[in-house]
Each structure stands twice: as C-alpha cells, then as structure tokens.
Amino acid sequence: MMKKKYIAIALLLFLCSCGSDDSMSSFSPESATSSSSSEGNIDLNNTLSSSSVAETVQNSSSSRSSFTRFNEKDSVIVDSEGNVYPVVKIGKLWWTTKNSKIRRDGGSCYQDKDENCEEYGVLYSFNEASRGCSFNNGFRIPTKNEFEQLLEAAGESKEERSVNLRSTEWSNGKDALGFSAKEGKYGMVGIAFWSSTMNPYSSYESYFLFITDDSADLYGDNRKRAFYVRCVYKSEE
Numbered sequence: 001m002m003k004k005k006y007i008a009i010a011l012l013l014f015l016c017s018c019g020s021d022d023s024m025s026s027f028s029p030e031s032a033t034s035s036s037s038s039e040g041n042i043d044l045n046n047t048l049s050s051s052s053v054a055e056t057v058q059n060s061s062s063s064r065s066s067f068t069r070f071n072e073k074d075s076v077i078v079d080s081e082g083n084v085y086p087v088v089k090i091g092k093l094w095w096t097t098k099n100s101k102i103r104r105d106g107g108s109c110y111q112d113k114d115e116n117c118e119e120y121g122v123l124y125s126f127n128e129a130s131r132g133c134s135f136n137n138g139f140r141i142p143t144k145n146e147f148e149q150l151l152e153a154a155g156e157s158k159e160e161r162s163v164n165l166r167s168t169e170w171s172n173g174k175d176a177l178g179f180s181a182k183e184g185k186y187g188m189v190g191i192a193f194w195s196s197t198m199n200p201y202s203s204y205e206s207y208f209l210f211i212t213d214d215s216a217d218l219y220g221d222n223r224k225r226a227f228y229v230r231c232v233y234k235s236e237e
Helices: 002-025 053-059 114-120 126-133 144-154 158-165
Strands: 076-078 084-090 093-096 191-198 205-211 216-222 232-234
Touching (some): 084 144, 093 144, 144 158, 144 191, 144 205, 144 216, 158 216
Antiparallel strands (some): 076 084, 084 093, 191 205, 205 216
C-alpha cells in the first residue's frame, strides 16, 4: 500500500513539472512569432491572450467567427472605425499605404489637432501600436524581419531605399514600390513606424523603421515614444 502511495506522489510531481514547463515556454521571445528574426516579438494589444495570435490567425483557420481572411484581389481594406486604406504587394508581403487612423482606446494627434490625425495618421506608443491594425483580416504590426524585407526590396543603400519608399509628394521621392511614405508631423524630420519586435539587449527599446530625405533604416527607441503604424499581411503564395 505504501509503495502505491509513493508511485502516486511521484506521478503527481511529474505532471506538475510538465505543466510548469509548458506555461513558461509560452513567454519565450522566440515563440512569440514565426518570423525568422532572432529578436523577440511581443503582443502589442494587452487584450490578446498571446503575442502569436495575429500570426497564428493569419496562417491558419481562425475559430473566431468574426475573422475574415484578406482577399488578395482587393485593392483596399477597411479598419474597425471605417477608415479605408489602399494596399500594395511588395514581394510576399501586403502593406497598407497610409498611416493608421484608429483612435479608439489610445493614440494621439500631432499637436493634439484632429486635422493632423486625418492628414498624417495617429501617433501610437509601442504598447498602443497594435490597435492601429484592427482589421480582423490577418493584417497586423510588421516584425523587424518584415521591415528588413521591405528595405531589401527598396534598394541596396540607405539613400536608394529612402527614395524608393518615399511618396512623390515628399522631396525627390520616387515611390517605386507604392509604399508611399509621407513626411509625418510629430516633432522630428522624417517619419517612423513601429515594428512588433523588441530589442533583446534592452529592457525598454523596440525596433522601428525610420525614413528621412536621405536614408531608410531600422533603429531602436524607447517604447514610450509616439510613432506611426503601417500594417502588413503575409501572402500564402
């Protein structure tokens, strides 16, 4: 009888140990996204249960009845507040070509003027940024790796990438890929877009794409900074 009791206790300890390992693994940066980037990616929307939800939904059938997969024949998408965005395919990635304008539960306008949100889009902190991609169709905040793919498609040098990503309305921009970046109004020269990727060497920095008159590259900055948002969808081709 005593032997059976010891076996039962050992089995219980084994099961508890397995459960603990599983719960911890869900918080590892590497498991947060299927991106090939080595940096960790986190859930920008605190209401989601996992940082991998957006990419999981995109690549597999969703159990949420409200989810509608993006139709790649469409030339525009509409966000949760009715704002319309043209989209363009660059490589295997679809990008919105206007800055997100969703203002529900977060975000701000440059100089607190509504007309600046309408003209340039909404400014988000890192923790607010996922709200700018509330399309519920597979579009989400791009990873650092996906911004790197965009830069690679735009050219070999920082200068060439800048010219090809900038709208023709901005200086000498050629807008060769249709990304149509316009100089934003938020207290600095150029425009910055949040990625979903944290800097693994800093407890307070995350990566963003920064485009100026003569450069386009990725940098890290404090997550409390306010930047714009573009959304991305990965083609199944």
